[in-house]
Amino acid sequence: MMAYYGAIEAGGTKFCCAIGNEHGDILEEMTIPTEHPEKTIQQLIPFFKQHDIAALGVGSFGPICVQKDDPSYGYIMNTPKVEWKHYPFIPELEKQLGVPVSFTTDVNAAALGELTKGAAKGLGSCLYITVGTGIGAGAVVKNELLHGHSHPEMGHILIRQDESDTFAGVCPAHGNCLEGLAAGPAIEKRWGKPAKELTQEEAVWALEADYLAQALMQYSLILSPERIIMGGGVMKQKQLFPLIREKLAAYVNDYVDLPPLDTYIVSPGLEDKAGMTGALLLAIQAKRNA
Template sequence: MIFGAIEAGGTKFVVAVGNEKGDIIKRAVYKTTEPSETMQQVIRFFKQYQNDLAAIGVGSFGPIDIRKESKTYGYITHTPKIAWRNYDIVGALKAEFSIPIGFTTDVNAAALGEVTRGAAKGLSSCIYLTVGTGIGGGAIVHGEILEGFSHPEMGHIMVKRHKHDRFAGSCPSHDDCLEGLASGSAIEKRFGKPGAELAGNDEVWNLEAHYLAQALMDYSLILAPERIILGGGVMKEGQLFPLVRKKLNKLMNHYVTLPDFEEYIVSPGLGDDAGITGGLVLGVQAYQKEK
């Protein structure tokens, strides 16, 4: 018996099969083009294992509809990727495979992977925030993915603009949201270069930490997670972690006692495999619920 996983991203789909422990046996990567092309490749990959495939877990870019009572459950909904807007990704899989399909956001899947096998293993709660082209976050509370009327959109909380920041923001929906001011696309539009080419520019990373620390303060005060995991391409800039911890400590101003900052704000234990590992765990959970 094996399980399938899909990490559906805006630029690429990572697919894998693995065992019930979350160990990856085989994987493949496909470009995110149009559903007819990308999903054909995804389905062809899983058809190789059809006789042994017990379930598939899908962590998808969004927004998505996670309400099982909804007529559009399993859809990618109002995504800026026009070709994928209102696309029934779960339905496309169900049409090919008569097995349980677990479905959540890509960042929720990453949080699930990290709490199961990564930097939050052994804990009952964590937040996974990815800071890349965009910003998104998922949360695990008492061992379960946090969901309500929809899934969290942690990248779109409002943050206080730095007094010297005149950048208009990169989010088309909000003027001063975290993604619009601190995502990789915001860095590139504000400074004219991607973050990878700005490693020695203290102005860039102090400003980035200014916004991220505000977000982590909000998440900490609302959800009180045992650990916050920061992933994504922007967080690969080494000086960011110490800056964020320092600014968060100053913002909290001893109001609550947080865990040791070196252990509280960390990089992913699974590296770039957090999402696909979480997808495998999600598949196992879907199988167990329907067994």
């Protein structure tokens, strides 16, 4: 008899839920808006119960607590989504579904999905970065998700602001960190239009590529991933990829040997399903570990 597994990619605006099999294949999907926690949870519980899932994997917006010995394990922490702040997300799912639940960030889940079934398949490490409403990145190192005291928050690193760019940044915590300068809302506020309406504006993408290349240099020097996968709404501007590669090469300046940049910095092989696929793989792991 086939076992079914559940997956949740929990985002700030929507929850994408899926049922899959033991091979990590998505069989059925459902999307609901992100509302008050209790209302959101009650909408998704019947979807998983009707399939009698064996385990659940969750990739979530954050910050989240991933330390299993911490009393707040499985909680959403100091998120800007006020209703979800300090909400016991995973304990509530475990209580209502009665199955093992595995938990990580949405971008860590996407990194796992891409390493296992996407653009980094066959490698031992990769970094997945999303550039959209926010900027976040997750990493898999030696086939293990990167967690430590907490989880990576790579979107909030500090970068050198271009001398011509007087924009203050939009990050409520740090102002002009990477996310504050280069996420979708920063592009729109700086230039007066959303990214999708600025496709032909060369200055927009030269500046964006510069900031993202600075970040990729730091990630490459610190983590040395075998591949970097860049997704999210802003990265649908395909002209960014060659610009980022060119800028990264200039910044690294032959100090270290990177793989060929056209295969090192790539778009997601799973397109918009990377996070959901990774969450499904987490569910399969949770069942094995149980």
